[in-house]
Amino acid sequence: MNEHPTPDPTGRRDDLLAKIVDHVIDHGIAQITLRSLATAVGSNNRMLLYYFGSREELIVTALHGAESRFPTMALVAELLDDRSLSLAERIGSAWDVIALPENLPFHRLFFEIFGLAGFERERFEALLGLIGTEWVQHVAAAFEDAGLSADEALDAGHETVALWRGLQASLLSLGDGAVVRRAAANAHAGLVARATRP
Helix, strand or coil: CCCCCCCCCCCHHHHHHHHHHHHHHHHCCCCCCHHHHHHHHCCCHHHHHHHHCCHHHHHHHHHHHHHHCCHHHHHHHHHHCCCCCCHHHHHHHHHHHHCCHHHHHHHHHHHHHHHHHHHCCCCCHHHHHHHHHHHHHHHHHHHHHCCCCHHHHHHHHHHHHHHHHHHHHHHHHHCCHHHHHHHHHHHHHHHHHHHHCC
């Protein structure tokens, strides 16, 4: 990722990023080229390269920018880290936030970018590493707080996040939140029961 974006005292980069995020939320990234995106946001491909470094860096930056448009997504880590809640509450509340209907456009974009990253692994290595660890670390800490060893908690963290990714896909494909809520509740109960068994 372009860790050191070009300094921009004019705010032009932020303005472009806002337009790019609007565009990718509405249209996705499947057919995106720098030229087509530049046209869509009223710029040119050289300007996009200047501010964002490459097509891949621009896509990752757009995903992060899109995440900020869905502020409830930031609550996921906060809920998982809240030690005043039981393990069941931490896991269940975090999923409830992920599953909010207003977050569905973010999930669509996430899976589209995730799919692209899987085919262009070397170009999206940092993003894939983040996706593979970001929620897992928080979930694992919740399981460790419930008494699992660090290794067991990490395994439970990966299992839970894998479950959530599947449930996110189900939300997008089924369009039936009630079915997904029941499946999530049953799966979470099983995970918590295994983790808290004496």
